[in-house]
Every structure is written in structure tokens, then in C-alpha cells.
Amino acid sequence: MTNNKRKRQLQDHFKGVTMNIKKSYLTALLITSVFITGCATQETKPEALQDLISKQSEMQEDERIASNAGIELNELRELVNNANKAWQDGEQEEFEQQMYLASRQSEIAESKGLAAHYRDQIEEMSEQRQQLLLQAKNAELERTRSRLEETQSELTTTSQQLEDLSEIAESAEQQAIALADELTNVKAEMTNRGMVLTLQDILFETAESDLKSGSERTIDKVTEFLNNNPDVVVTVEGFTDSVGSEAYNMGLSKQRAESVKSALTDQGIDDKRLTTKAMGEAFPVATNDTPAGRQENRRVELVLKQDKQQQ
Amino acid sequence: MKFLRRSGSLYIILLIVFLAGCSSAPKPQAELVLAKDSIERAKVSKAYDIAPKNINAAETKLAQAEDLMDQEENRKAKILLEQAQKDAETAIAKVNKERAKTSLEELKTSMAELEKKLQSETK
Numbered sequence: 001m002t003n004n005k006r007k008r009q010l011q012d013h014f015k016g017v018t019m020n021i022k023k024s025y026l027t028a029l030l031i032t033s034v035f036i037t038g039c040a041t042q043e044t045k046p047e048a049l050q051d052l053i054s055k056q057s058e059m060q061e062d063e064r065i066a067s068n069a070g071i072e073l074n075e076l077r078e079l080v081n082n083a084n085k086a087w088q089d090g091e092q093e094e095f096e097q098q099m100y101l102a103s104r105q106s107e108i109a110e111s112k113g114l115a116a117h118y119r120d121q122i123e124e125m126s127e128q129r130q131q132l133l134l135q136a137k138n139a140e141l142e143r144t145r146s147r148l149e150e151t152q153s154e155l156t157t158t159s160q161q162l163e164d165l166s167e168i169a170e171s172a173e174q175q176a177i178a179l180a181d182e183l184t185n186v187k188a189e190m191t192n193r194g195m196v197l198t199l200q201d202i203l204f205e206t207a208e209s210d211l212k213s214g215s216e217r218t219i220d221k222v223t224e225f226l227n228n229n230p231d232v233v234v235t236v237e238g239f240t241d242s243v244g245s246e247a248y249n250m251g252l253s254k255q256r257a258e259s260v261k262s263a264l265t266d267q268g269i270d271d272k273r274l275t276t277k278a279m280g281e282a283f284p285v286a287t288n289d290t291p292a293g294r295q296e297n298r299r300v301e302l303v304l305k306q307d308k309q310q311q
Numbered sequence: 312m313k314f315l316r317r318s319g320s321l322y323i324i325l326l327i328v329f330l331a332g333c334s335s336a337p338k339p340q341a342e343l344v345l346a347k348d349s350i351e352r353a354k355v356s357k358a359y360d361i362a363p364k365n366i367n368a369a370e371t372k373l374a375q376a377e378d379l380m381d382q383e384e385n386r387k388a389k390i391l392l393e394q395a396q397k398d399a400e401t402a403i404a405k406v407n408k409e410r411a412k413t414s415l416e417e418l419k420t421s422m423a424e425l426e427k428k429l430q431s432e433t434k
Contacts, residue, residue: 097394104397104400104401107404108401108404111401112404115410118415122415125418125419129422132429136432
């Protein structure tokens, strides 16, 4: 009991002391805070802290950072507040620590924000790239298709031409072959130029362009053929052997072609259906070293074609 | 009971006296773990190439802090560990930013090439 009594007395005593302490502490605190506030308004903040605060608000304004690094910015705000408070409280070491952490945090927030911004751009650009590649692929496809169309139309033209060619042959082929069968000095041949009737050397002597006597039968047969096939036009091509100069042979081949043409017009063939062409000695069909070969090379070829205008 | 209570408060007083006298603060174990973890992650992300200053600072401070903890200078150690962790996190953030930037630049280059190629093809 004595113990308890003493204890209570002691407690009361202490209570009084604590009250006193509390009262004086409060007064001191009030004075200090007034002093600090006074100080704070007069004394400017340290430059580093000011810089950090302005950097913080800059980042807050920067959409790239504000929208991508919200958490980091919040932490920065907290650290800056801590630094500010430590400075106001005059806690130098704490101030320096919070300043250091806040500086790093500002770098973290900035990096985080920019990284996210770059990644957004990457995503956007990747989509564009994908789009571009797709377009390129489509363009390539389009080119291929138009090439295909071109080839197809070329093919159509070619097959049309081939049809034209065979049309001549269909209407005239049998007669031309029959003509060649009948006459030993006439050959009928289907070539890529069309149907060709070769009138051989027998018509001419060497260096002569006049028709030999005895070639009337050939001319008659050809006339008959042309009369039977009025829509066939003829290119009369003259050829020579290699005796004589090239220029001379060129002229001679022209004269021979002309001779055949005039023989045919004499028979009443419209000369509009007949064109002549000098081929000279350049296209031998046999050797020029033997008389027989040279004889074969001296010739006139009739290239038969369908008259396009009459089609 | 009375004895126990008295000796209990005595023990607490003794403990407080002991702690106040012997060590100013407890060992900053949590800060140590956090700093080590951040530094490890920075190393993995190859921070030495992009943010060598930050990662080196973090490692130096970690080593210093460990020494200080051995000497029971725990308050100073804690300060350094907090800094080390932030340094390492800064390094990581910079690495991530630089990586994204490089990727973006590469993509821009390849886009320009692609556009050029497509233009020349359509001509």
C-alpha cells in the first residue's frame, strides 16, 4: 500500500511536470514554426530544389511523361515534398538525401515516360509498315496480273495472226499444192512467212531477166490460181546465184521479180495484188559451187497472203 | 507478479539504455535487400553499356553500405542503400528508354528504305 501510495504521488508529480513540459513544448513549437515560416518566406529556397520543382511541373505538363509515368511522378512529388520539408525543418542531411533521391526519381520518370512514348510510336509505325508491305504486295500482284493480261493479249494477237495465216492456207493451200504437183519447176511450201510458191531457175538464163520460152505454162497456172483465189495478194521476191557482184545481183533479182509481175499482169492480174522485192544473192537455197546448185538459187518466190483489206 | 512487473520495466529501461548507447539504429536489412535486387536487375538488363555511371554508383554505395553495417554505422548505411537502389532503378529506366529509342530509330530507317523502294517500284 505504501508503495502504491508513493507511486501515485510520484505519478501526480510527474503529471504536473509533463503538463509543464507539454505547455512549454507547445510554446516553443509555436515560436519555432513562426520563426520557420518567417524564415521560409524571406529566405529563398535552394536553387537545386527550385530547379527540381520546376522540372517536376514541366514533366507534369509533358503529355508523354504525364500519361505514361503517373506512378513515378507521384513518387517524385513525394520526394520533392520530403526535401522541401526537410529544408524547412533545417534537417540538412535529410534534405540532401531526399534531394538526391528526387533527382534520380526525376530521371526515372522521364525515362519511363519517354520509353513508353517510343514504344507507342513503334507500335503505330509497325502498323503503318505492315500496311505499306501489304500495299507493296498488292501492287506486285497487280503488276503481275497486268503482265499476265499483256501476255494473254499478245497470245490472242499471235493466235489471231496464226489463224489469218492458216486462213490463206485453208482456202489456197490445196490449189497451191496441186499447182506445185503439176509443175516440176514449182515447189509449194508452208513457211512462217505464209504459203510460198517457188518458181525455179528454168524461167531464167544466167544473167537474164527475161522469161525463158516454155515458162508460159507456169505463168498460166499461177494466173489460174490467182484468179481462183481473188483475195490472195502476192509478194514476188527475186533471188540470184552468186555469179557477179552483189549490187549487180540485187538489180538482177529486182528485174526478175518485175518480169514475173509483168507476165502476170499481162495475163490480167490486177497489179495492186502484186508487189516485187529484190533479195539478191544473199539467200541461197543450194550451193553456188555447182551449176545444179546455182540453178536452184536462181529463182522467184511468190509469197501468198490473204488481202487484209478484203477480209 | 510485482517482482516480475518491476523487473520487466527495469529490463525495458535497460534495453532502451543499451540500444541508445550501443547502436543508433537497427540494421537496414530491408533497404539492403531492395538495393541488391535493383542492382541485380540492372546488371541483367546490361546497364553497363547504357548507364554505366548509375550502375557503378549503385555498386560502390552498396559495398560502402555493407562495410558501414559491419561497423554498426547503420544510419549512414541506410542512406547509401536508399541511394544505391535509386541509382540502380535509374539505370534500368535509362536502359529501357534507350532500347525503345534505338528500336524506334531502326524502324524509322527501315520504313524510309521501304518507302523509297516502293516509290522506285511504282515509277
